[in-house]
Amino acid sequence: MSTLYNLKKRILLVFIAIIIFRIGSFIPIPGIDIKILEQFFFHKNSSVLTIFNMFSGGSLNRASIFALGVMPYISSSIIIQLLTFIIPYLSNLKKEGEIGKKKINQYTKYLTLLLSTIQSISVVSGLPFLPGMNNLVMCTDRYFYFLSIISLVTGTMFLMWLGEFITEKGLGNGISLIIFSGIVSSLPVSAIQTLKVMKINNFNFLYILLISFIMISVIFIVVFIEKSQRKITVCYARRQQGHRMHSAHNSYLPLKLNMAGVVPVIFSSSLIVFPSIVITYFRYIFHDYFYLIQFFNYFKFNHSIYLLINTALIIFFCFFYTSIVFDVRDTAMNLKKSGAFIPGIRPGIRTSQFIKKIVFKLTTIGSIYTIFICLIPDIMQIYLKVPFYFGGTSLLIVVVVLMEFIMQIQTLMMSTKYKRILKKANLYLKN
Numbered sequence: 001m002s003t004l005y006n007l008k009k010r011i012l013l014v015f016i017a018i019i020i021f022r023i024g025s026f027i028p029i030p031g032i033d034i035k036i037l038e039q040f041f042f043h044k045n046s047s048v049l050t051i052f053n054m055f056s057g058g059s060l061n062r063a064s065i066f067a068l069g070v071m072p073y074i075s076s077s078i079i080i081q082l083l084t085f086i087i088p089y090l091s092n093l094k095k096e097g098e099i100g101k102k103k104i105n106q107y108t109k110y111l112t113l114l115l116s117t118i119q120s121i122s123v124v125s126g127l128p129f130l131p132g133m134n135n136l137v138m139c140t141d142r143y144f145y146f147l148s149i150i151s152l153v154t155g156t157m158f159l160m161w162l163g164e165f166i167t168e169k170g171l172g173n174g175i176s177l178i179i180f181s182g183i184v185s186s187l188p189v190s191a192i193q194t195l196k197v198m199k200i201n202n203f204n205f206l207y208i209l210l211i212s213f214i215m216i217s218v219i220f221i222v223v224f225i226e227k228s229q230r231k232i233t234v235c236y237a238r239r240q241q242g243h244r245m246h247s248a249h250n251s252y253l254p255l256k257l258n259m260a261g262v263v264p265v266i267f268s269s270s271l272i273v274f275p276s277i278v279i280t281y282f283r284y285i286f287h288d289y290f291y292l293i294q295f296f297n298y299f300k301f302n303h304s305i306y307l308l309i310n311t312a313l314i315i316f317f318c319f320f321y322t323s324i325v326f327d328v329r330d331t332a333m334n335l336k337k338s339g340a341f342i343p344g345i346r347p348g349i350r351t352s353q354f355i356k357k358i359v360f361k362l363t364t365i366g367s368i369y370t371i372f373i374c375l376i377p378d379i380m381q382i383y384l385k386v387p388f389y390f391g392g393t394s395l396l397i398v399v400v401v402l403m404e405f406i407m408q409i410q411t412l413m414m415s416t417k418y419k420r421i422l423k424k425a426n427l428y429l430k431n
Contacts, residue, residue, distance in 0.1 A: 007412045014170040017162055018181045024066045024158070025059040025182075029151050031144045032063045032127065036136045054394055055269070057182030058189075063127075065155035068119050069182065070175050073160045074270040076111035080104060081324065112160055113153065120152035172405045179266065180401040183394045218376055222399045225369050228257040230362055232355070234340045251340075253331070255358065258366035260321040262400040265374060265393050267321070268313035272306070311371050318367035328356045370396070 028034055038061050053060040056069035084090040084104070093100035124145055128137045137144065159178060166174030231252040332352035341347045345354045373396050 007409065010169065010171050010412075011409070014166055014172070014177065017166050017170065017174075018177065021066065021159065021162060021178055021181060022057065022185060024155065025057045025064045025185075026062065027065050029063050029065060029067070029148045031138050031148070033136055033138065034062055037061060037063050054186055055179050055182055057185045059182075065151045066159060067123070068116055068152050068156045070156070070159050070163060070178055071270050072116040072119060072156050073108070073112045073163070073175065074266060076108050076115055078267050078271065079111060080108045081320075109157075109160065113157065116153045116156040117149070120149045120156075123152065124148040171408045172401065176262065176266070176397070176401045177405070180398055183398055214376075218373065218395065219399060221369075222373060222396060223403070225257055225366075226261075226400055226403055230255045230257065230358060232358065233343060234335065235343055236338070236340050253335075253355075255326075255362055257362055258369060259326055259359070259363065260318045260366060260370075261404075262397050263321045264314050264317035264367070264370060265396055267317045268310055269393060271313055272310060307375065310374065314370050314374065315367045318370060319363055322359065322363045322366075326359065328352050328359060331355060 055071065056066060059066040059069060080090070084094050090104065090107075093103050096103075127148075128140045163174030163178050166172070166177055168174075170177075231254055234251045234253050236251070329352050332348065332355060335341065335351060336347040342351055342354060345351050374393050
């Protein structure tokens with residue numbers, strides 16, 4: 001009963017945290033006309049700012065205190081994780097267990113503060129120079145710049161704390177759930193706008209049916225791939241306890257087809273968004289620099305350079321994050337210590353090499369699948385002339401985060417059932 005109460009408490013904490021995030025996304029920075037800013041974003045629906053605005057739950061086009069979202073924290077996490085492979089001090093900290101993990105987390109927070117400060121300065125400095133938005137900022141004095149920068153930085157740091165609070169006290173990954181809630185919050189508005197566009201253009205019923213079929217098929221593919229596993233058969237040697245010889249039993253080592261999950265998509269989007277958000281606003285200050293404007297144009301959804309950069313980043317982070325979450329050598333050594341072996345493969349180095357080949361193949365398939373899901377919107381817009389943006393990236397994040405959230409609830413529910421069964425059999429002992 002206590003476990004069930006604990007589950008309800010965790011779910012309630014998650015919902016309260018999401019409500020706080022949604023309330024904060026409607027609190028604007030003082031001194032900005034929100035309606036004028038929304039018009040600017042309406043005309044910029046083909047830029048990478050759409051991704052940033054989507055991940056922040058519409059906070060960017062409302063100029064709220066959560067406008068930067070959790071992207072600075074994600075960017076700093078990527079940088080710190082990459083530096084652990086380069087800097088010996090950080091790599092040693094990583095091996096120190098919980099103490100080293102806390103120290104690395106502390107450095108991540110310091111870097112988040114730095115990155116959020118840089119982004120907030122670029123955003124606030126560029127706001128008064130947006131083309132055709134003369135009345136966007138009511139008063140461009142030093143108090144406006146100071147309050148705006150402090151508000152944005154504080155909002156990001158609060159979201160970072162809120163994400164960690166959800167992870168520790170609630171269910172699932174807090175940062176992923178914040179991004180998930182931001183994406184889901186924009187779905188009703190997007191659906192209404194899509195229906196209006198289709199009604200105005202009088203689309204054929206078969207055309208609408210085809211688009212709906214593609215969307216449902218993509219959701220099915222995501223669920224199917226995320227639940228797919230490659231099971232490696234593992235055998236255990238026969239053991240003697242006293243005068244009895246216990247027969248060996250077989251088990252399996254489950255390897256997910258997409259081990260990296262949704263992390264490569266979030267990481268790649270974050271790295272694309274970070275430079276572009278700086279360039280987007282600063283380019284209106286330095287509008288005379290042609291190369292800067294040309295560089296910004298590369299980050300449009302339908303541009304080939306953007307697609308190539310996004311594809312390369314997804315592939316890199318698929319392999320990089322898989323190597324972090326699944327250590328092939330440790331797995332092989334643990335199997336050897338427990339007396340387990342893979343049939344036909346010698347324990348130790350040979351087992352490590354065998355598992356490494358399988359993980360490489362699975363990661364390759366997972367990266368191709370992730371790229372396909374993320375490029376579906378561009379394919380639909382180019383070839384099917386879809387009048388709305390069907391976000392493959394957002395769809396992948398929503399489905400995967402929701403699946404992980406449901407799995408955690410099911411795990412806690414199963415533990416409750418096991419305790420009840422043990423109590424009925426008089427086998428459950430209270431500590």
